[in-house]
Amino acid sequence: MAHDHDHPHNKPLSDTELRVKALESILLEKELIDAEAIDLVVETYETKIGPRNGARVVAKAWTDADYKSRLLENATDAIAELGFSGVQGEDMLVVENTDDVHNIVVCTLCSCYPWPTLGLPPVWYKAAPYRAKVVKDPRGVLDEFGVALPEDTEIRVWDSNAELRYLVLPKRPDGTDDMSEEQLADIVTRDSMIGTGLVSAP
Template sequence: MPHDHHDHDHPHTLLPSDPALRVKALETLLVRKGLIDPAAVDAIIDTYENRIGPRNGAHVVARAWNDPAFKADLLADATKVVADLGYYGRQGEHVVVVENTDEVHNMVVCTLCSCYPWPLLGIPPGWYKSDAYRARTVREPRAVLADFGVTLPEAQTVRVWDSTAEVRYLVLPQRPEGTEGMSEEALMALVTRDSMIGTGLARTP
């Protein structure tokens, strides 16, 4: 058979099977060849994990909670509104915001790969890219929510949105009770990354 060989020097045989280890091995190889700067890689990761997101998304949510006019504009044309705030760029070209209410709870998944609004939420978590999450969220969203510790009333519908290369979704979580009069900065601390994906709820103060 043409492919039935034992070439242990083939590049693929030198990479570990675990995805994280494969990434580390590739990074090490690229650094040794002088093709990437490890400091630059660390800076990019820090930017997306801590400065770009999910703080940007939390800012959008907190402002929507405090400003009805902003919220209306956000739900009507999120792409323009978040771009006006400076939250745009790669993986965030077209954003749609969906609002959680007493009647509907929204969840976001990308069934084909891992499309995700990077400018608003930063780097997607590992579980978001997993086959299990991508497959189960569409079939049994309540079971997936239960895995995240979220139990919703039976009367509340769960709606799943499938992100694509053309459209990325951000969930506007319900505002927690007892937060009236809180500043935008204080409200931001209650917004979690998972609540903006729909696999979690906003924190209570």
């Protein structure tokens, strides 16, 4: 490695980066992946798929009773009505928060998450502390997120897996009767659809 010249040096690629390059070049050579498709996947997940999709589902359910019953009956189809489907969204179940029940979602095994409606999961969702603690002490986790619920509210924890992914339908906050579907979609947060947050009126 020792050489004595004075041109500027590239930062060497890390071992991890080299492993990805190795894998990519082998798969490209075998024509098992397509370079353009790879770029498209990255672009899609970076710019087009995210929690705004889920927020539109929630806002529609809040403003359209028929849609809401379809959503609770067959979430996958009702979500696809709005154009959201694909990997990790094949089998969806929507669980509704009420005055009596609060739902919260986790994947204890890895990080199963409804990509088409929420995008890719936040770091804390993939981290061991959340995955382990939410099952044992959901109230404690909610407290860390600044969410306090009445003592008699039942908390249900749903463990996502490869077959079934959950989306929480949060409670529509009071004082939002005059808001349009579009305005409502703007106040729905990602965390409220995981169950670690509540939606509040603006």
